[in-house]
Amino acid sequence: MLISLLLIAIATAGGLPVTYLVDDDAPLMWRLAAGNIIGCAILGTIAFVLALAFGFSVVTVMAAAVITLITLLAFRQMAMRRKLRDDWLKAKSRSQGTSGKKLLRFAYYTFFFLLFFFFFDRAMLESPAGIFTGGSQNLGDLPFHLGAIFSFTEANNFPPVNPSFAGARFSYPFIADLLTACAVKLGASVRDALFIQNLLWAFSLLVVVERFVLKLTNDRLASRIAPALLFFSGGLGFLWFFSDYWAQGKSLFEFLNALPKDYTISNQFRWGNSMVVLFMTQRSLLHGMPLTLIVLGYLWKAFATEHKEKATNLLGYTTPFLVGLMAGVLPLIHLHSLVVLFLIGVAIFILRPERWMTWVAFAIGVALIAVPELAWSMSGSASQTSKFFEWHFGWDKGDKNFLWFWYVNTGLVIPLLVAGLYLAWSHQVVPAQDRKTKKKEENVESSLPAHIAPLIFFYIPCAFLFVVSNAAKLAPWEWDNIKVLIYWFVG
Numbered sequence: 001m002l003i004s005l006l007l008i009a010i011a012t013a014g015g016l017p018v019t020y021l022v023d024d025d026a027p028l029m030w031r032l033a034a035g036n037i038i039g040c041a042i043l044g045t046i047a048f049v050l051a052l053a054f055g056f057s058v059v060t061v062m063a064a065a066v067i068t069l070i071t072l073l074a075f076r077q078m079a080m081r082r083k084l085r086d087d088w089l090k091a092k093s094r095s096q097g098t099s100g101k102k103l104l105r106f107a108y109y110t111f112f113f114l115l116f117f118f119f120f121d122r123a124m125l126e127s128p129a130g131i132f133t134g135g136s137q138n139l140g141d142l143p144f145h146l147g148a149i150f151s152f153t154e155a156n157n158f159p160p161v162n163p164s165f166a167g168a169r170f171s172y173p174f175i176a177d178l179l180t181a182c183a184v185k186l187g188a189s190v191r192d193a194l195f196i197q198n199l200l201w202a203f204s205l206l207v208v209v210e211r212f213v214l215k216l217t218n219d220r221l222a223s224r225i226a227p228a229l230l231f232f233s234g235g236l237g238f239l240w241f242f243s244d245y246w247a248q249g250k251s252l253f254e255f256l257n258a259l260p261k262d263y264t265i266s267n268q269f270r271w272g273n274s275m276v277v278l279f280m281t282q283r284s285l286l287h288g289m290p291l292t293l294i295v296l297g298y299l300w301k302a303f304a305t306e307h308k309e310k311a312t313n314l315l316g317y318t319t320p321f322l323v324g325l326m327a328g329v330l331p332l333i334h335l336h337s338l339v340v341l342f343l344i345g346v347a348i349f350i351l352r353p354e355r356w357m358t359w360v361a362f363a364i365g366v367a368l369i370a371v372p373e374l375a376w377s378m379s380g381s382a383s384q385t386s387k388f389f390e391w392h393f394g395w396d397k398g399d400k401n402f403l404w405f406w407y408v409n410t411g412l413v414i415p416l417l418v419a420g421l422y423l424a425w426s427h428q429v430v431p432a433q434d435r436k437t438k439k440k441e442e443n444v445e446s447s448l449p450a451h452i453a454p455l456i457f458f459y460i461p462c463a464f465l466f467v468v469s470n471a472a473k474l475a476p477w478e479w480d481n482i483k484v485l486i487y488w489f490v491g
Helices: 001-014 028-054 060-074 076-097 098-119 140-154 176-187 190-217 220-231 237-246 252-256 276-278 283-304 318-327 335-351 353-378 402-410 412-427 432-442 454-471 477-491
Strands: 125-127 129-130
Touching: 001 028, 001 060, 001 140, 001 190, 001 353, 028 060, 028 076, 028 190, 028 335, 060 076, 060 098, 060 176, 060 190, 098 190, 098 220, 098 318, 125 190, 140 176, 140 190, 176 190, 176 283, 190 220, 190 252, 190 276, 190 283, 190 454, 220 276, 220 477, 237 252, 276 283, 276 477, 283 335, 283 353, 283 477, 318 353, 335 477, 454 477
Parallel strands: none
Antiparallel strands: 125 129
């Protein structure tokens, strides 16, 4: 386990300086969480490139770790060291003393850490009888991930060949499994490596989601609630659970120990709980989602900023270009996250065309890495590109009524969403005769309509994700549209 922790620590150190590109006033906890995610993306990509050139060995893994740490040279600059010192002093001051607010904050993070600890501890179980998993949805995914990991460590599978289809290019985003293989190659057990990565990526996702929502809403309570909604998401299955419980005579614990069926995902409930159907099974999303939200947080800041662009050429837009490079590694981390970024990127370009230089610089950065990765992974793949897009209405509703299906699967989420958008819209509407006065008082210059909040505009591409996912298949299996729908849910 120490080897896995050390590798994560190296990745976090390598990603830490990059966090100052995307957020210049974030707390230290966010920097460590985002640094973990960004650093793992850097480490995994470098290890992949080195393994292609020199094979996968202890030497290449250590070389990748050393190269990842090159970013620490940024702290040679006095300004960067000052920022890090200030973040440390702020974090230190926040931890000193006791108060009800601090105790609640500590309890909040402790609760989620323990939740992730015990949950992911069940993802892979070893005994003399073999390998087991505590999640029924993980029965097919765990063997697949183990096959990918051991294909790297034992078969030196570079260029990566799909372990399920001999001779076919490994088009599945495999960086998460490659990072596990790096730890195993250095001597860690595969169970420890999987556990440590899942635990720390999940906690990092918690912190990243919290910060993302805080930036969008400027509401700390909303930022605390949002992660709970994400990790405890699901439909109305709990109503069926209580109905079945009350209809039989067993105690609650007896009933829980022998559940008659799955109340999170079944023929009727297709959304499922994100922890059970996504974060345990699809490790690539557990890494790709926080990385995508980090990038979206930067795009939101650029989208909501009202000042005019000053630079006259792309050389003045180094930061969005570098953030684009960071997003460009997504094809091998989580391809559907790149699709989400593309759709949102196009939408915000249309909504804020006056910031076109920022969007273009970002797009160039993305394309420089993403296009070669996509070209490499798609050539010789066993998957047919045509199967990744096909018109299909209603996601995975089958023959059920569309509205009823979504109500059963998401409960009050959609009604509350519609009500919230209506209230936000009506709250922002200003009588025509008062708009000039209000604009003058607030000293705001905006090319957006004065009576529409930027947040509502930023939600438009999120709503579009829902529409697209209900109009077409974005993967060979329509249920996999949930990889895009989950971003609509977070948005």
